[in-house]
Amino acid sequence: MKSLLSKLTLWDYVPEEETARLRLVGTELDHLLPVKPQGQLLADVIPEDWMAVMRTQRHAFYKKRCPVYFTLSLASLGRAHVQYELLCLPLRKIGPETAMGIGLLDRLALQKAA
Numbered sequence: 001m002k003s004l005l006s007k008l009t010l011w012d013y014v015p016e017e018e019t020a021r022l023r024l025v026g027t028e029l030d031h032l033l034p035v036k037p038q039g040q041l042l043a044d045v046i047p048e049d050w051m052a053v054m055r056t057q058r059h060a061f062y063k064k065r066c067p068v069y070f071t072l073s074l075a076s077l078g079r080a081h082v083q084y085e086l087l088c089l090p091l092r093k094i095g096p097e098t099a100m101g102i103g104l105l106d107r108l109a110l111q112k113a114a
Helices: 002-007 027-032 048-055 058-063
Strands: 008-014 019-025 068-074 079-094 097-107
Touching (some): 058 097
Antiparallel strands (some): 008 019
16 A cells, blocks of 8 residues: 555545646656646646646546546657556535545556657
């Protein structure tokens, strides 16, 4: 379990902004981003291509409370040969909607650079 701590992220959904506020950020994500993400809105700190992919699953995650999985590239950060996988699970709900989530971010094997 200790080895997973650096890969975990907790967030609270901010419905009026249609994004999430990062509550706890593991070092894996913290070291990827050019700004410190803890306490920030997700849309303000992650690459726009990641946000675009995540928006496609927003309804399933927050309204239907379904786990979601993403494969994310670091191409927009200048590292196209690096990919991460992100598994998001609903944690807490308020009424019928997910209000808090937990994510596990893990690096996939490096791809050969073109």
